[in-house]
Structure formats: C-alpha cells, structure tokens
Amino acid sequence: MSPNVFQQNRVDSTVTVIDVADPADPRLDDFRDLNSVDRRPDLPSGKGLVIAEGVLVIQRMLASRFTPRAFLGTDRRLRELAGDLDGVAAPYYRVTAEVMAQVVGFHLNRGVLASASRPPELTLEQVLDGARTVAVLEGVNDHENLGSIFRNAAGLSVDAVVFGSGCADPLYRRSVRVSMGHVLRVPFARATHWPADLKILRDKGFQLLAMTPAASARTLADAMAAVGDQPVAILVGAEGPGLTERVMRICDMRVRIPMSRNTDSLNVATAAALAFYERTRLTGGGPQTSGSA
Amino acid sequence: MSPNVFQQNRVDSTVTVIDVADPADPRLDDFRDLNSVDRRPDLPSGKGLVIAEGVLVIQRMLASRFTPRAFLGTDRRLRELAGDLDGVAAPYYRVTAEVMAQVVGFHLNRGVLASASRPPELTLEQVLDGARTVAVLEGVNDHENLGSIFRNAAGLSVDAVVFGSGCADPLYRRSVRVSMGHVLRVPFARATHWPADLKILRDKGFQLLAMTPAASARTLADAMAAVGDQPVAILVGAEGPGLTERVMRICDMRVRIPMSRNTDSLNVATAAALAFYERTRLTGGGPQTSGSA
Numbered sequence: 001m002s003p004n005v006f007q008q009n010r011v012d013s014t015v016t017v018i019d020v021a022d023p024a025d026p027r028l029d030d031f032r033d034l035n036s037v038d039r040r041p042d043l044p045s046g047k048g049l050v051i052a053e054g055v056l057v058i059q060r061m062l063a064s065r066f067t068p069r070a071f072l073g074t075d076r077r078l079r080e081l082a083g084d085l086d087g088v089a090a091p092y093y094r095v096t097a098e099v100m101a102q103v104v105g106f107h108l109n110r111g112v113l114a115s116a117s118r119p120p121e122l123t124l125e126q127v128l129d130g131a132r133t134v135a136v137l138e139g140v141n142d143h144e145n146l147g148s149i150f151r152n153a154a155g156l157s158v159d160a161v162v163f164g165s166g167c168a169d170p171l172y173r174r175s176v177r178v179s180m181g182h183v184l185r186v187p188f189a190r191a192t193h194w195p196a197d198l199k200i201l202r203d204k205g206f207q208l209l210a211m212t213p214a215a216s217a218r219t220l221a222d223a224m225a226a227v228g229d230q231p232v233a234i235l236v237g238a239e240g241p242g243l244t245e246r247v248m249r250i251c252d253m254r255v256r257i258p259m260s261r262n263t264d265s266l267n268v269a270t271a272a273a274l275a276f277y278e279r280t281r282l283t284g285g286g287p288q289t290s291g292s293a
Numbered sequence: 294m295s296p297n298v299f300q301q302n303r304v305d306s307t308v309t310v311i312d313v314a315d316p317a318d319p320r321l322d323d324f325r326d327l328n329s330v331d332r333r334p335d336l337p338s339g340k341g342l343v344i345a346e347g348v349l350v351i352q353r354m355l356a357s358r359f360t361p362r363a364f365l366g367t368d369r370r371l372r373e374l375a376g377d378l379d380g381v382a383a384p385y386y387r388v389t390a391e392v393m394a395q396v397v398g399f400h401l402n403r404g405v406l407a408s409a410s411r412p413p414e415l416t417l418e419q420v421l422d423g424a425r426t427v428a429v430l431e432g433v434n435d436h437e438n439l440g441s442i443f444r445n446a447a448g449l450s451v452d453a454v455v456f457g458s459g460c461a462d463p464l465y466r467r468s469v470r471v472s473m474g475h476v477l478r479v480p481f482a483r484a485t486h487w488p489a490d491l492k493i494l495r496d497k498g499f500q501l502l503a504m505t506p507a508a509s510a511r512t513l514a515d516a517m518a519a520v521g522d523q524p525v526a527i528l529v530g531a532e533g534p535g536l537t538e539r540v541m542r543i544c545d546m547r548v549r550i551p552m553s554r555n556t557d558s559l560n561v562a563t564a565a566a567l568a569f570y571e572r573t574r575l576t577g578g579g580p581q582t583s584g585s586a
Contacts, residue, residue, distance in 0.1 A: 148560065148563070151559065151560065152559065152563060154553060154556045155550075155552050155553055155556040155557075155558075155559050156552070156553065156559075157553045180557070182556070221574055257448075257570070258573060258574075259448050259449070260447060260448055260449065260450045263447045263448040263475070264448075264473070265448075266444065266445065266448050266449075266566070267441065267444065269563070270441070270445060270562070270563060270566050273559070273563050273566065273567065274566060274567065274570050277550070277567050277570065277571075278570075280551060281514055281551075
C-alpha cells in the first residue's frame, strides 16, 4: 500500500533494512567516531574493521574477498545500491543524514558506509602465483599515497602489491577511499622477512627494478626494454628517503624517471604510475589496448 | 655578546627579524586563521595573498616572480632559511610554535610561512612564447589535483599551464603546498575566451591532444609518435566529467591511456603525468636525459 517499498524493511525481499533513529544505538558501533578512533585498525588495539565509503567503493567491496557485515546509510544511497545488495546478508541500517553525521562524527556526503572484518591475509606465494608485474613498497607510510598506488596498479595492469617494512595499513579508511576501492581487489601480501623475501621473487624469475632519482640509474624506458617479457617487480620507497640502500643492492637494476632540471622527485604514487605505464606500454597494456579504433 | 645573533634583530645584517609575543598583533594578519578565512583569495572578497608553507616552498617562492611581503615562523626555521633570506626586504616575524598555532588557527609543523601579493597575471601569449609542451586544464576544480599537476609539469618538462573555464585557484594555499611550490615557478595563464582561445594555440602550431577514457581514442604512445616534434598542448578535464565535448571537437586528436579491464579512469593529475612522460620519452626528456650512466 505504501509507495515506499523499503517500509517493508526489504529491498526486493533480500536485504534487511533496519531504520534507526537513535545515534547511540549500539548496532551502529562499527561506524562510530570514525575520525577519532581506530586510526590503526591493523594493530591489536584496533577493531580490525575495513570501512568502505560511498556507492562505488561499496560496489567494489561487494565484488571482493571482503564481506560486508553492516551498512550505514541514507535512504537515497540504499536506492542507488539496491541492485548490488541483492542476496547480501549484512543489514542496512537506514538513517537520516543528521543521525549519520552524529554517529560518524562528521558530515559524510557520500551518504553510505559498509564495514567488513579482515579476512586472513594472502601469502606472498599466493599473490605471486601467475603474476607478471608486481609493485613492491618499502617505507610507504602515507595512506593517500598507498591508496593512489593501488588505484594506479588496478588501472595499469599490475597483478599484485607486496609490502616490505615500514608501510602504512593499506586497509585504513583513507587508503580504501583514495584507492577507489581497488585496495580491496588488487591482491597484496606482506613480506615476513625483509628484505630477505625478495629472494622469493627472484627465485620465481622476477627482475627486481629499484626506482631511484639517482642520475647514474638507467632510464625507465631503457630498463623496461631490457627486462622485456620477463616477470618484473617494481620497487618504490617513501618520498624523501626512497628505498634503503640494502634493498637497492639486492635489486637487479636501478631505474630513474628522466626529470627536468632543478626538480626534486615526483610523488611516489606518480613515480610508480609512470613505471607501471612504461611496463604496459611495452607488454601490450592489457586487454583493452588492441581495442583502439 | 649574546650567543644568539638574532637578538640583534638581523641575520647577516640583512633580514629584519621582529620578535612577536602577542598573537593578536596586527602585523601578523597575513597569516591569521588560515583554515577559516580567505578560501578564495582570487575573488574580489579575498585578500589576494599567496601563502607559502615550509622551508622548501619558501625557497621556491624566493626564486619566483612572487615577492614575499612577510614571514611568520619559529627561530629554528629562521636558521634553516637564513642563507636564502640574504637581501630579502620583507620582515621575519619570529614567534614560538604556540603563538604561531594561535595566529594560524592550527599547529603547522612546517614551522614557517611566507605571504606574497599577487603579481599581474601572465598572458596566454607570454606563457606560450617559446613553449614546446603545455598542459591545458578545463574544469579542474580540486586544489590538490591542481597542485599535483604543477608538480608533475615541473618534473616532466612541461613549459606552461593554461587554464580554461571551471578551474580552481592555483595559488590557493593547498595548491601551492601540494605543488611543492612549483605553481609559483611554472608559468601559467588563463584563457580569456574559452574554448575560443584554443585557436591561439593552434595558430602557434600546437597540436591539441584531448585526453579521454573513450575506447575509440588513440593510445597515448601512438598519438605522441604522430605529433613528433611539433609543439603539443595536452588537454585534461576534471575527474568524472572529463573534457567537454565542445572542447574535444576543437582538438586535433582524442587520446587515451590504455587501461586494465574493469577500471575507471586514473586520477587527473596521474593521467596528465603519464601524458607528460610519454611526451618527454619521445622528445628527449629534458637536459638530464642524456646523463644516464
């Protein structure tokens, strides 16, 4: 009888929609005070939750190995997501924008959040299996840079990301957002022994390319041409310090991006994107490349 | 007699150092409440000031056409900048970190700021004179993306940036910071008639390349090879909408970055960086390129 089908608390009879008016309702605790709590969800003190923000990122979460356990959002976003939520077990806590702001602690104009527990981490062997191009990060401790690297990896045909020491949590909320959700989909693993685990990549036939601004390094174009169709690992370090010398010594080649005079290095995610691009440029650039009109 | 030479209010007898203890001192007004006021300094209601943050960006300002009119900072940063301030007329207001936070409205760990008035804007003809590679932006209304584009332009041999309609103020504080100060050094100009002014570029022999995710566009590598050593203008639009169709129709070529399956577009600054890189790749990459060992 109602024009609003959601008043029956179901969308297409499959998603449980629960209207919540009290911002203190404990069922919303996954989403509480996001700016001030759980800044390190990966640590034992953290909740361990992964938070996806906005319709697009939640769609990517739903297509990933991260299974949502709850949604918090407005009615408008529920309608936008309705088709994607078909058959999803987690409840959708439907609130007004005002209640949402009170729970989250700030106004979130993306209007919808999902929470997921962390599944077991993938092993290095799992993510390297079948991979031809991987990114290896050392000391990348900025969440936005991490997110950008995953977005670039997804767009530029990188098969997996490997974390050396000193990296920030890729599943922190800001990383997830900046990655446009790709951190949930591009496989990643942590080296358990760093940098000794680089030997695992070498044993699998990967050429190890260390990105550096050093003028004595080979240019990116020369280096990728030399690698040809062998599997390649592109190693990048934090802005400023870059890769440690002990890591660079293990690598097969030191590689630089030709830079204009009087400039310092590029942003680490941009430098990585240029390396990923040069790799796709020579190896075909993925399935769409031949689709040019 | 004092171990602290700054107590004489001079560094190398050339910079006027003025100690200020009262955060309400009107001489510090250039730097007051930076987060809440003057978000659009380019509008008539704005102060029109350009704010540089941190030692590195201030060094770039000092080497630019933007002349500082005042500095606000700690004693530690004064010491770091001392060599650069030789002969600079603007006063250095020396404060404690606590006073600085009260003036600025938040804790600024870069510890030093400079303010500059805006010099007259450069004309399109001025910035195109002698240029071989320019970036043209339409609808890029995000300050961080603007800053990143300037940083990438500086590093990847782009001679100038041209603004079409709908772009944010490149001299806003966050743009200046994200650009690492390069927005103060890479010449830029605004089109006064958009997109009609693209004809000025064409008349000067520029090939106009419109970046788009459309599958029917030419790949970046093909397009730059076709352009060869002619002057080139690389046009990018905002993330999401991209370039307007009327602008794309004026361009000589539509150009795409080959992307992996199932990904949307890259960040606009990253896409621009890839185009800049492909251009340097074919034209030599600036003075350092031949310096490879």
